[in-house]
Amino acid sequence: MSAQIIRPRAEVLASSAAHHGALDYTELEILGISPEELLDFSVNSNPYGPSPVVREAINGVPLDRYPDRDSVVLCRMLSRRFNIDPNRILVGNGTSELIQLVSFAYLGKGDKVLVLAHTFGEYQRSAVLMGARIREFCTRAGDGFQVDVSALREELEEQLPKIFFLCNPNNPTGALLPATMIVDLARDFPSTLFVVDEAYMAFAATDESVVSGGAENLLVLRSVTKDYALAGLRLGYAVGSTAVIEAVRRVRPAWNVNALAQAAGLAAIQDEAYLQHSMKKLDAVKKEFWQQLVELDADLVPSSVHYFLMKVGNGAACRSELLKARIQVRDCFSFDLPAYIRIATKRPEENIRLVAALRAIREKQGDLIF
DSSP states (O other): OOOOOOOOOHHHHHOOOOOOOSOOHHHHHHHTOOGGGOEEOSOOSOTTOSOHHHHHHHHTOOTTSOOOTTOHHHHHHHHHHHTSOGGGEEEESHHHHHHHHHHHHHOOTTOEEEEEESOOTHHHHHHHHTTOEEEEEEOOGGGTTOOOHHHHHHHHHHHOOSEEEEESSOTTTOOOOOHHHHHHHHHHOTTSEEEEEOTTGGGSSSOOOOTTOOOTTEEEEEESSTTTTOTTTOOEEEEOOHHHHHHHHHTSOTTOSOHHHHHHHHHHHHOHHHHHHHHHHHHHHHHHHHHHHHHTTOEEOOOSSSEEEEEOSOHHHHHHHHHHTTEEOEEOGGGTOTTEEEEEOOOHHHHHHHHHHHHHHHHHHGGGTO
């Protein structure tokens, strides 16, 4: 008997993996670059690292005990912070998992999904895996990647999608929509679930969160890995109506958040002073970094957060050149912005290294890069 090939669903074959920043250890091995020698501007995390209390909290975690499958202590702490019922909160293994769980809970074959683009690829990928039909509402470079709200409203009226995914502040553009505008749209389109990814909200100068928006069809995703610098542990949470949270909870795998992540998240979020201090420093450093790049005649896109787009002509080529200098940036091909790279502000001495490397590339390559 000949061997039979067990084939995956067509939706799986049609979808490609979403691309992310951070180190690609396989790529580095091929290039002969040690991870320790690479300066990474491709991730949008807090460059000052986690609060010192995090390591203390981790050291006290018993490793031979299963974690709390419902992250009860963390949920209760978050409920006090937002002054909401803990049943309106669900903790996950980073916002990426929560995006997948929302799609799993709500989407089926042929359902309409609208994505505010250019943006994070996991929204489209998770929806495609469920067989949904995707439509993108794209912002334009000529408008500084700002959203035409009237046109967006028309798109929502025409499509009436089951889910509308939007990242606010957006990744990679850094554009920030007013909370009141999002809440108004959600109330005007009650049959659409508005999934608002606020992974980078702490980095914005003003808090435009829709957590307290009150609309039953709003689901807010927050990351604990970016602002609290816990990327190695993976942690995030969702805030929504009890009905939406319960629907997502039903498809969540058991023990999806490990005990170390729960303890670290609890300690980090409670140390509000450390977060505010590091965000204040980062905002000042971003302004200095921005000015250094302006003096280099870099073509920058204004951003509400510490990361931003830079037009270089060929993002992949620029990234490749910078890797030779042991510096990594995010090329934006996966965002359908191949002419751009995304840069996240790091510490002052690290930012100076990137500026110097870009200057050297420009002197070598001229307009071929930027």
